[in-house]
Amino acid sequence: MQEENEPIVNSERKETREGTSSAEVDEFTPTATGPNATPETADAGLAELTAAYEKAVAEKTEYFERLLRKQAELDNFRKRTQREKEDLVHFANADLLRSLLPVLDGFDRALKQRDPNVPRSFYDGLEHIQRQFIDTLGRAGLEPVDTVGEIFDPHFHQAVETVESDEHRDHEIIEELQRGYKLKNRLLRPAIVKVAIPVKD
Numbered sequence: 001m002q003e004e005n006e007p008i009v010n011s012e013r014k015e016t017r018e019g020t021s022s023a024e025v026d027e028f029t030p031t032a033t034g035p036n037a038t039p040e041t042a043d044a045g046l047a048e049l050t051a052a053y054e055k056a057v058a059e060k061t062e063y064f065e066r067l068l069r070k071q072a073e074l075d076n077f078r079k080r081t082q083r084e085k086e087d088l089v090h091f092a093n094a095d096l097l098r099s100l101l102p103v104l105d106g107f108d109r110a111l112k113q114r115d116p117n118v119p120r121s122f123y124d125g126l127e128h129i130q131r132q133f134i135d136t137l138g139r140a141g142l143e144p145v146d147t148v149g150e151i152f153d154p155h156f157h158q159a160v161e162t163v164e165s166d167e168h169r170d171h172e173i174i175e176e177l178q179r180g181y182k183l184k185n186r187l188l189r190p191a192i193v194k195v196a197i198p199v200k201d
Contacts, residue, residue, distance in 0.1 A: 091183065097142050098188050101181060104133070108179060145180035145191040147173045156180060158190040168196035 107130040114123055134142075145156045152159055152171040160177065168174055173193045180191025 087184075091186065093140055094183055094186075094188065097137060097140060097181075097183060100137065101189055104130075104137075104181075105178065107133070141184045142188075143182050143184075145182055145187075147176040147180070147191045147193050149173065152193070152195045156182070156187060156190055157195075158192050159195045160192055161194045162197045163194055164199045165196040166199045170196070170198055172196045 107126065110126060111123060111130070147157065150173050151169065152173055157173065157180065163174060165174065172195070174196050175194040176191055177194065178192040181188045
């Protein structure tokens with residue numbers, strides 16, 4: 001009995017060796033990333049990793065630059081909005097300030113044409129009120145236009161008379177007839193002035 005079974009055992013062992021699956025054989029096949037990779041496949045894998053890394057770095061740089069641009073745009077928007085808000089507050093008062101200019105003119109005329117019979121203390125009080133009034137309007141942005149000694153500027157001055165003079169520069173303002181005013185560099189009313197011109201030979 002024992003001798004009859006021996007061929008069967010040998011046959012099973014032979015079938016086992018011959019019946020080895022392809023998956024079991026592939027365990028020993030070299031791959032590009034395995035420990036048994038060839039130099040060619042290893043170089044190809046490294047190139048793929050390098051390309052993927054460079055792509056990731058480029059995308060990161062692009063996203064960062066885009067973020068910086070968006071932040072700059074937001075900052076500019078905030079500054080522009082704040083500036084427009086401030087301009088709206090200042091120039092919303094332009095009509096009110098313009099309507100008060102005749103009052104300032106009245107102070108100027110009263111102080112220039114002083115009556116010697118009126119006590120000095122009256123004019124001192126008038127000057128004090130004028131200064132307070134001008135300071136209050138100044139805090140709202142009202143500024144007088146520079147005139148005497150300046151060169152005539154048609155953007156801020158209105159000349160009603162020219163005077164020949166060899167003691168002044170050409171088109172130098174030599175007298176202010178009515179004070180001009182501006183609001184944050186925007187003209188409210190031009191100054192009325194006299195201007196010097198060269199003496200004709």
